Amino acid sequence: MIQKAYSDLLAGVPDSDDRLYRLLWPQLLRQATPFLAHTDIDPVDVVQDSLISLLAYFRNSSDLADCRVAAYASVVVRNRCRDVLRRKRAKLVVRFDKIAGTLKSSLKDPLEELVALENSEWLNEAILALPQSCRTILKELYYRGRTVRELAETMKLNSVQVLYYRRNQCLKKLKRNFKKSGASESIDILGAGTTAHLFKNREKE
Amino acid sequence: MSLLEFECVDPKIGEQMHLFDDESLDPDLRDQLERHLAVCHACSEGVHFESFVAGRLASPRGAGFFRKPTTSLPGYLAMTAVLAAILLLFLLPPGYGTGWLTDDREGLRGGDEREFMIIRPLEGEVLYRWRGDLRWTPVVNTSFYNIHVEWRSETSSEGATWRDQVRTCQVSLPDSLMREGAFLAIVKPYPEGLVPAGERAVGFRRGSLLPFLAYRIKHPPLASLALLALSLGVGTAMFYRRRI
Numbered sequence: 375m376i377q378k379a380y381s382d383l384l385a386g387v388p389d390s391d392d393r394l395y396r397l398l399w400p401q402l403l404r405q406a407t408p409f410l411a412h413t414d415i416d417p418v419d420v421v422q423d424s425l426i427s428l429l430a431y432f433r434n435s436s437d438l439a440d441c442r443v444a445a446y447a448s449v450v451v452r453n454r455c456r457d458v459l460r461r462k463r464a465k466l467v468v469r470f471d472k473i474a475g476t477l478k479s480s481l482k483d484p485l486e487e488l489v490a491l492e493n494s495e496w497l498n499e500a501i502l503a504l505p506q507s508c509r510t511i512l513k514e515l516y517y518r519g520r521t522v523r524e525l526a527e528t529m530k531l532n533s534v535q536v537l538y539y540r541r542n543q544c545l546k547k548l549k550r551n552f553k554k555s556g557a558s559e560s561i562d563i564l565g566a567g568t569t570a571h572l573f574k575n576r577e578k579e
Numbered sequence: 580m581s582l583l584e585f586e587c588v589d590p591k592i593g594e595q596m597h598l599f600d601d602e603s604l605d606p607d608l609r610d611q612l613e614r615h616l617a618v619c620h621a622c623s624e625g626v627h628f629e630s631f632v633a634g635r636l637a638s639p640r641g642a643g644f645f646r647k648p649t650t651s652l653p654g655y656l657a658m659t660a661v662l663a664a665i666l667l668l669f670l671l672p673p674g675y676g677t678g679w680l681t682d683d684r685e686g687l688r689g690g691d692e693r694e695f696m697i698i699r700p701l702e703g704e705v706l707y708r709w710r711g712d713l714r715w716t717p718v719v720n721t722s723f724y725n726i727h728v729e730w731r732s733e734t735s736s737e738g739a740t741w742r743d744q745v746r747t748c749q750v751s752l753p754d755s756l757m758r759e760g761a762f763l764a765i766v767k768p769y770p771e772g773l774v775p776a777g778e779r780a781v782g783f784r785r786g787s788l789l790p791f792l793a794y795r796i797k798h799p800p801l802a803s804l805a806l807l808a809l810s811l812g813v814g815t816a817m818f819y820r821r822r823i
């Protein structure tokens with residue numbers, strides 16, 4: 375039934391999104407409820423938000439089998455639960471008095487200021503814990519502003535894809551180090567949720 | 580993996596995410612990646628993290644992220660205080676040890692400081708590479724002081740005695756006595772009767788480095804203790820400032 379509703383959605387059949395929404399609802403609510411137990415977050419809200427983004431995604435995807443539609447939806451809901459839990463936790467651990475003296479009254483949200491301040495220290499620690507090769511790649515690309523192509527040539531790499539891959543591995547290590555420093559909540563505040571809003575900006579440009 | 584760690588919705592696509600900003604990327608794949616990012620928290624976290632890192636490193640202060648952080652002024656103060664405390668622990672005369680609390684100073688100095696007492700060594704002190712200097716406080720109207728020193732080896736039955744008469748308030752023991760072992764030094768002002776009880780005595784040891792270090796740690800000078808407490812205070816304050 376899920377598959378039928380999904381196929382209808384792709385074919386643009388009226389009300390198919392509504393059917394798919396109702397078919398996925400109980401399963402997703404079962405996923406979200408234990409995740410958010412003992413919190414004041416309503417799983418209904420989380421499931422609703424997840425389904426809205428999922429339906430938008432499903433409308434443009436054409437290669438999903440029945441089981442994958444359900445699996446996709448489950449992962450998306452679990453991730454959204456994690457997202458709201460992380461934000462909640464981040465807000466709980468924030469202590470504004472730490473930066474009271476450094477806050478400039480007319481500037482951004484104090485929470486963002488605090489996060490920015492702490493992130494600088496954590497980023498420094500995380501970068502220093504990287505292997506030298508990673509530090510070189512990150513420094514050349516981001517600090518010196520060299521392009522991937524230029525750097526790949528300097529490093530005598532066969533293709534730029536190799537450098538893209540290595541950069542990604544270095545960023546993954548950096549993220550791990552960064553989170554070890556205690557920054558797990560901060561990443562979410564800096565760039566919360568998925569990147570849907572990034573593309574909105576891109577469209578405007 | 581932590582419970583709050585995001586899962587990639589479709590790892591087959593997620594694995595290609597590193598190509599996201601490759602200008603030569605196939606438009607269909609780019610489209611697929613963009614749609615994946617819109618629904619996948621795990622991958623979009625990676626993209627956000629990259630733009631966060633890029634933003635930080637591209638700033639004029641970006642180079643600072645690749646350098647070890649310099650120690651702050653309180654950090655330097657705390658470190659200097661610890662080093663000074665350790666240095667003073669060995670350079671200054673030993674403190675009273677538990678005598679700070681029990682007011683056992685008189686016993687350690689072989690007498691009352693208002694009348695007449697031996698300044699160094701202290702009662703029970705362990706000395707390392709001691710050059711044999713014995714000092715005491717002056718006694719008014721004294722013609723000279725009678726010095727009597729007994730030495731006894733702690734590893735054999737050897738022993739020796741040495742006597743001298745001096746007009747000053749200090750004396751250096753002969754080289755023949757500069758050996759490891761237990762000492763008893765008695766200083767007696769002449770004429771007798773100038774101070775109550777007449778003479779002062781201290782027992783001490785000339786030993787190797789380890790017993791000397793152990794003694795100094797048990798009997799730290801007050802200045803050394805104060806500096807340690809200061810550095811501990813600054814260190815604790817810095818630690819909590821960093822953690823809150």
Ligand SMILES: [Zn+2]
Nearest residue numbers: 587593619622
């Ligand atoms: Zn993903």
